[in-house]
Amino acid sequence: QVQLVESGGGLVQAGGSLRLACAASGRIFSNYAMGWFRQAPGKEREFVARISGSGLSTYYRDSVKGRFSISRDNAKNTVYLQMNSLKPEDTAVYYCAADRGAVVTTQDKKYDYWGQGTQVTVSS
Secondary structure (H helix, E strand, O other): EEEEEEEEEEEEEOOEEEEEEEEEEEOOOOEEEEEEEOOOOOOOOOEEEEEEEOOOEEEEHHHHOOOOEEEEEOOOOEEEEEEOOOOHHHHHHEEEEEEEEOOOOOOHHHHOOOOOEEEEEEEO
């Protein structure tokens, strides 16, 4: 079992930045690839970014490439999502998730553990 707790959400103006963090406890953190997803009101949850267990490989949805950066600190059992140049369309609840598998996937159903989410609101 892995427990995930997100933090760092909030209200920011367009063009601003936020850094989300997701603290994990339970199993060996480096055994899990980690992902960030988001869900806006009335929309399905969508993939944002993923990082391998070692931290050497990262993947992003096209709309956040060049603006968002995912990283992890395995010594602290924490994964981060640095979000720059935020836009109103980035407004959503952001979730972190852990994947035991090694195959890269953007499908939320493939992830095994989820946090409770943190709200990010970007005003125009």
